[in-house]
Structure formats: C-alpha cells, structure tokens
Amino acid sequence: MATTAVRAEQRALTMGRSQWLGIAFLMAGLLTFILFGRGLEAGLRTKFGLNPGFGSQAISIPDLILPTQSTIYTLVVIMLLLGVLQLVRGFRFGDALLGVVAFCFVFAFLTWAARGKSFSLVGMLSSSLVRATPIALAALCGVMCERSGVVNIAIEGIMLMSAQAAVVVATVTKNLYMGLAAAILTGAIVSAFHAVMAVSFKVNQIISATAINIFATGATSFISARFLEKNVNLLNNSGTFRVIPIPILSKIPLLGPIFFENGLIVYLMLLIVVFIHILLFYTPWGLRVRAVGEHPRAADTLGINVYLVRYVSVILGGVIAGIGGAYFTIGSVGRFDEIMTAGKGFIGLAAMIFGKWTPFGAFASSILFGFADSLQIKLQILRVPIPSEFLLMAPYIVTMIVLTGVVGRAIPPAADGEPYEK
C-alpha cells in the first residue's frame, strides 16, 4: 500500500509539470482564438515584409502575404493539438514545445495586429538584434563574472560610466575608435574596483555593486551637468559607428539584413558570444574559471590561483560591459543623456539567468528582450489597441515567470556570490 502511494506521489510529481504545460498550451490556443480569431472579417490579408528598406544590399524576395483568418485558425489548431498531445502523452521535455507554442502565439498576434496592413518582419527582427546588443553584452559580462563566482550587479553603473567616457573621448579626439577604447578602459577599471572590493576586501558583492551603481549615476550626472550640457559640441557630439555591410553575406535574403548589415558594436557582440563560449568551455583557462566558480577550495587545492582567476574574469567582464556602454552613445545616438542605460544592465542579468549562465543562452534571451522591445515600438505604429505600457511590461513579466522555474530550473554556479577565504 505504502509503496503504491509513494509511487503514485512520485508519478504525480513527475507528471505535474508536464500536465501543467499541456493545460497551458490549451489555454494559449483558446486565448489566441478568443483574442485574435473571433470577429475577423473574412478576406483580410496580412502582408509580412521580408525585405529591408532602401539602401540594403540584400537580394529582394517576394513578401509573405497570408490570409489573416485562416492563418490564425491554423495556428490555434496547432496549439490545441500540441496541448492535447502534451496532456495525453506527457512529453518529458516540454521546453521545445513551449517554444513552438510561444512562437505560434506571437505569430498569431502579429498576424492579427497587422491585418489588412503590411508589417516589416525583417525590419523588426533586425531592430531586435540591435536592441538586444547592450542587453547581450551586459549578460555576457554577467556570465563571465558569475562563472568565476562573483556576482556583478554593477553592470548598469559600469555601462553608464563607459557610455559617457566613450562619447567624451570620441568627441574630443574626433575618433570613434578612441571612444570605444576609452569605454573599454573605463569598464575594466570600474570592474576592477568591484573585483578589489569583492575578492580582496571580501565585501558583500551586491553591496559593493550597489555602491558602484549609485556612484555611477551620481558621477555621470554630475559630469553631465557640470561640463557636457554647456559644451555639447566640444564634448558630447561624437557621431556614431556607421553600418558596415559584410560583403557577400549581406546579400543573403532574410538573414543578410538581420545579421550582416550592422554597426561595429553589434558585430563585436556576436563575436564575443562565440569567444566567451569557446573560452569557457574549450580552454584550460575556462575550465579554471568554472572550477573557481563551483568550488574554489578544490580549485585552490589543485594549485589554481582563485584570486587571480576571479580578478581576470571580472575585469574581462568589465571590458565587455564597457563595449555595451559604448553602444548607448557612440553605437546608437552619438550623445550622452543622464541615466540613459535605463535598466538594460539589470535586464542583462535577467537574460543571463534566463540563459542559464551560458553565453549562447544569454544571447538568445537577450534577443527575446530585444524582440519585445522592438515589437512594442512597431505595434505603436500599427495602432494596436493595447496600451504600450503593457507591452513594455511584458519582458519583465516573462523574466519573472522564467525565474520561477517554468522553463526548467536555472542553477547558478555553486560558489556564486561567496567571497573566497583562503
């Protein structure tokens, strides 16, 4: 009797999540039908633009024109079918299906929002990547620091200071690359300060980082008020990196305009994703970093210099965050405004957790945030009757849902946030 009960309980535990997913899929399908499917006039069409605007090098391809009603119905059917299948069969790995359902939901929403109009899909995806860039760089900085066991919520402050350094140096020297170098240097120095506090002085890492954030807000606003506002043309007018199409690759339809027609910092971000992945998982140094983040004492016993590894990781993270800071000024608008990072550093941290402390995961989640960001702007243009504030809320709500473990549990490095006492 007892064993059956235990077994039943175990089954209930393993089945729980999978069944919930199934119900969630069904709900999503029904919701899609109720919100977007009902009351559509027949014969409406949605045009998805697959070509970027003028001046792009991509080979043009025909746009995607879909009948609105039947497309949405098809998507609803797919979602309901997946929901039923999930309930009956109970796939253990619902994550992929969840992705499919989420995609169906968003696609149905877009089809509905752009009914009777045209909507530039490529334009939106391309701006998603651009908007994801600072988030991704913040997330990668987080990955680098936390893999070595140092929590760094100072990314926001680091990016803010780097952004200012970049624009001032770039304006004074009239050289954007000098600006980028200044941003990197600033990022490294501020991050090194965090490392000194967290690693050597063993200060609580969140407090040290909070201090950096407050200091950065004050210092950049102070400098802004004291110098930049009075001498805009001398100090705060740098211009931005131009879009560099990559020769042959930018001609690919769809992918070309999204990935291969960007400014320098977007390319740098893409390279850094790959670089950090290789560094962490395919080099002896990366193995050391991960060992230090998981079990510093064991690493120390094996002769790894825990402090050195942490210092290097945190400073490297600062370099990446510095590039992220440069994006805000010399990468996008060419001038510095107070508190212009607007929480992107924190969203980057959420993206890092969402991406389970891996470079590619962090990158993918950053894209999701970037997508939500650019979607919100596109929908305002389409005049969708949903207040833009709620659309802006969506990424934060998604982050919270993700953090609570709906999409599997994210496990941080074991020694994350703990100072190492030798």
Add this chain to the structure above:
Amino acid sequence: MNEEKVGAESTPAQAQEKQVVTEARRRRRFLIPSAWQTLLLPILAVFTGLLIGAIVIVITDATVVATYRNFFRAPGTALAATWRCIATAYGALLYGSLGSPREIYEGLKIYQSTGDNALFLRAIWPITESLVAATPYIFGGVAVALGFRCGLFNIGAEGQIGIGALAAAWVGYSITNLPALIHLPLAILAGALGGAIWAAIPGYLKAKTGAHEVVNTIMMNWISFRLSDWLLNGPMKAPGYRPVTPNIEPTAALPRLFPPPIRFNAGFFLALIVAGLVYWFLFKTTLGFEIRTVGANPDAARYAGMSIARNIILAMLLSGALAGLAGTSQVLGVDHWVGQGFTAGYGFDSIAIALLGKSHPWGVVLAALLFGTLRSGATRMQSLAGIPIDIISIIQGLVIVFIAAPAIIRWLYRIRVERAEEVVLARGWGK
C-alpha cells in the same frame, strides 16, 4: 591538561594567565566606549565621503584649476581659491540644510516681541525641509533594513514606494466626504498595503520557488514604472494635459505643523513611531527573532523548526509595507499628488541608508536624517554655488563603499577595531 591545572594553583603559568585576563580587562576599559566605537566607522566613512566630494568639487571647478597653473609662483592664491571653493560649496550645503542659528534666534525674538512670524518661518525653513526629506528615507531605510535582517535584498523599494504612493493617492482623491479621522488612516493603510502586495509577489516567489528576490524586485520596479505611466496617463489622470493624479482631499492629508511655506508635517513623527515599532518587532518579539534567525543562519532556523518560507514572505511583506509608507508619507504629507518619475531614486537611496544605519532602526533614523539634510542642503548648494545636486549621489556611493569595506577606513585612519558586528546582508543568487 587537567592535571596541570589542578596542581598549578600558584605556578607561573597560572599567574601569567591571570595577568593576561586582567590586562585584557583593563585594556577593554580604556578602549573607546562601545557606543562611540560603533559610531566611529560610519562617522569616518561619511567624513571621508565628504572629503572626496570636496576634492571632486575643486578639481571640476575651472577657475580653481586655473589658479593651479602658476601654483609655484603663487601657491597662496591657489590654496585660497581652493579653500574659498570648498567653503562656498559646503557653506551653502550647511546653510541650506540647517539654516543659521542666529537667524532662527532673531526670528524667534521678533516673533515674541511683535507676533510677526515671517522671519522665524524663513529661518527654520531649511531645517524643516531637511526633516521633510528625511521622512521617506526613514521609512525606506527601515524597509530595506528589515529585509536585510532576514537575509533578503529588497532592491524593489523603488517600485514599492511608487505603488504605495499611487494607492494612497487613489484613496486620497477618490473618496470624498469622509471625516479625516477615517480618511487619513485609510489612505495610509492603502499605501502600506500597495507596497506590501508589490513586495509580497517576489517574496512569495522566493519562498516557494527560490527565484532570487534581487532580479524579481528589479523586474517589479520596471513593471511598476510602466504601470504608473499607464495609470497617470489613463485611469488616474487628473483633468488637464499633465500626467498627474488629482490632488488628494484635505481630509486625507497629513496635518502640517506650520503655516503654508513650510511643508513639515506629521509624517516625520509617524516615521519615528514606525521605526520604533520595527525596533520593538525585530528585537522584542518572537516573530522578529525568527526573522533575524532566518537571516543569520537559515540552516539553524530550519533545524529549530522555524518555517523559512513563512518568514521570508512575512519579512518581504513588512518590508514592502514600510516602503509603501515612504511613498505614502511623501504624497499625503508633502506633494498631495503623484506625477511621473515620482520615485526618482528613493529606493536606491534607501539601500544606502539601511547600510549606513547597519540595518538597525535607530541607525537608520540617524542615517536618514543625515541624508535628508544632505539632500535638502544640496538643493541650496546647487542654486547658490552652482554645484550639481548629483554630488550627493557620488558621496553616497563612496559612503556605502567605506561602510561595506571598513578595512579601507581602518587603513586610512590607522584604527584597530577589535569588535565588529556582522549582519548578514545578502547572499548570492541561489541560497
């Protein structure tokens, strides 16, 4: 060991041990009194912060820097210019935050002889403004401190303050024809409840799923910003083009103690009472003890049969309610309406204040008074000496650094501190 001790009634070893003990006792007696010692590090931290702030003011002042070009020809000019710069800035800061005692005295004299209080009110205006600025800081600081005591890092005070303010304002303007005796407490309660709900969500998620409160409270901050944007442009918008709420009814306002130009109100005393209540709750009640135990050592707490989940939710709920009160006191006592960007850094300042106050309600009150005076004095410094108010954030950041890393201060001033109270302030993501 034992044998040695038994037979060593008068051996040199025993005598030596005795001597060491008395020596230690004597030394302890001659050490600085413990209250002073607890205050020493924060005072030095603030002092050092102000000192570095002064350096920043000087090196960013073009005219002073210019005098240093011919420092070797006329060092006196350069030093005098430096001194004048610092004196102007910090003089304005002091005058703007506390006023001048002479003016207050003279104003009082005129009031007593002629009954004309105009001069007196103008003289005490700066000091009342400091107390007005300190009021939300006391609530916010105590809110974050209470979280710290439970090992929770409530970065969401910002959002909780905003939601609390909106809830209080809503009750304040939407209900009419209610006696103040009911309306005011109702509005205060609504504010506390708003903040509590806003904090309870991440608290619940932390307790039940382990989702880290730092990220979740930050997310709740952003959600609250967007929500208040929407509310202020939609359902809660006052007639007119500005995105602000209507003014609250007079029955919901916290009573003011002086005639109009002075905004000092009963909120300050409410803050002191609440700080006292939090002290009593944390250190004199079983629930408070449980919260502190969970904060100090969750494993021990679990072993002792305390529910960690329940304490986390409770601490977060209370912390949110206190943060909500910070917004409430500001709306009901000072502004009487809520506008966009209302919270503007209160939440982050509260973190600084909780740290500076060592997570103790009385410490927080002192720290809040300090930051209140700095904040209100800085406004005057900006208008009189042309120094951006953001210098305060720089000083604040530095103070946190020095408080968090006392080793720096000890090294700077060559202090040996024998005893250090350790409060667990926050942990990493997972634990």
